[in-house]
Amino acid sequence: MANRFIVEADGGSRGNPGPAGYGAVVLDPATGEALAEAAEYIGTATNNVAEYKGLIAGLRAAKALDPEATVAVRMDSKLVVEQMSGRWKIKHPDMKPLAAEASAVLPPSQVTYEWIPREKNKHADRLANEAMDAGKAGKQWSAAGSSAAVSSRGSAESLASLDEEAEPVAAPVGWAAPADLGQPATFVLLRHGETALTPQKRFSGSGGDDPELSAAGRRQADSTAAALAARGTVQAVVSSPLRRCRQTAETVAARLGLDVHIDDGLRETDFGAWDGLTFAEVRERHPDDLDAWLASTKAAPTGGGESFAAVARRVALSRDKLITRYAGRTVLLVTHVTPIKTLVRLALGAPPESLFRMELSAASLSAVAYYGDGNASVRLLNDTSHLR
Structure with a gap:
């Protein structure tokens, strides 16, 4: 057919x-x-x-x-x-x-x-x-x-096949008259709970072993679910396909009485040969590649990894699709460090290197609102108060 x-x-x-x-x-x-x-x-x-x-x-x-x-x-x-x-x-x-x-x-x-x-x-x-x-x-x-x-x-x-110079469009500065101040599409951005790799600060991308939540990560998911249920504002749940996100999303969605929808564009960066390694181990084994990666978001990790520039284009496509699908609604996106930082960076119109200047804790909440005139407003970043 x-x-x-x-x-x-x-x-x-x-x-x-x-x-x-x-x-x-x-x-x-x-x-x-x-x-x-x-x-x-x-x-x-x-x-x-x-x-x-x-x-x-x-x-x-x-x-x-x-x-x-x-x-x-x-x-x-x-x-x-x-x-x-x-x-x-x-x-x-x-x-x-x-x-x-x-x-x-x-x-x-x-x-x-x-x-x-x-x-x-x-x-x-x-x-x-x-x-x-x-x-x-x-x-x-x-x-x-x-x-x-x-x-x-x-x-x-x-x-x-994409032009490496093509940067996804950030939110415009100010408003093109008349401004749209109606109900925005609001993304509540939840980083997944801890895995065994998280406390060790190891690279954990989309090309590795797809770890599950640890006991600590499950507790974080439970605490987040309780906090979001108390607020009562989330109307839909969308998750990265990776297991740690799906487990976090399922815990929250069950508490909210919602289904989990999967969006492949929300997956974490593929860190190639670096997956599972600490920063120090990558520095020892692949020093030149690491230096290039730190110097440019267009550089990819060793072994066929994914550059942050490629991730930004992928995430921007999902952003646009989800803004259209959930116009005027509040949706929880359960995803990873790089996609969340990318959404925040694009909303702020910040340069690509700002990715290295943001902190995102496990099970932290951030939020971005997207208005009908194309403007975006960052409302929250790396909130962990629900975990204390």
Whole structure:
């Protein structure tokens, strides 16, 4: 049976015509998961050309995942939606070849079109603005200099196709009028409880032995569950797939009467050959690699590990997906040191090296609120009062 995908696409021009770019994302309609992304700076062009370019890139990304898939395209461009649906004639000479190119990507019988308001097309809009920002800085969003479908599921091959210069977008400074001060999506960020490796300060990532909670970790999970139940604000629970997080999440969710949903993007960094080692042991065995890792978030641990820059892109994809899914609600994310620090860093607009300047204790609570206008507010960091 063929897959079903949602493609959301957008394009923009700062000047119309002016510096232009597009963005597109392929979504799983059942889960809302971002399966692929595409974005590109296309130089000087009009808004309509950029919109069509985004559509073409989104359809190609969907086709790369499954050429037999049925695709529901959602865009905030009334022009593109109506023209591609056949309800409006295409008169402009610049639009005709682009519409023909879009029609040729997949058989028309596999594609439907729907107009959506701009505020419901934020993921694609963000990608388009990332591409334009990169172009303004003389860089490219994608490694190949053109649109690139990128799996958000985090395989090494997919992540390697991303431009190492591409930094996930942080929250904007201030508000673009009118400000959205409505009910935000609030992430309560819970680091999992202790494992046997935690007190020894050993690297414990997603590529190691997947340790379970220790007796101390189970007690921490119980204390956290009691504290969150007393507050009564958590409406959903999402966890990293790793066992220590799932055990922590299940303890809390049982107390709250909720189910646990798994998001693979919340897993910890893969520390490669360093997993299970102390910092001193890594310093002794891999001194040059460690120095490079401490000097740049683009450097990966020895043995095929994952750089913090790659983790940031993965976490940003999950962030955007979860903000959409839990708009206006409070959700508990049970995850690890690096994803939590990354979410806080991006919310603050802090530089990548700030990851090394934050402390996160086992079973600590942090919180970030995300508003409809794209702004974020860090409300709590490394609170352990519930454990005392």
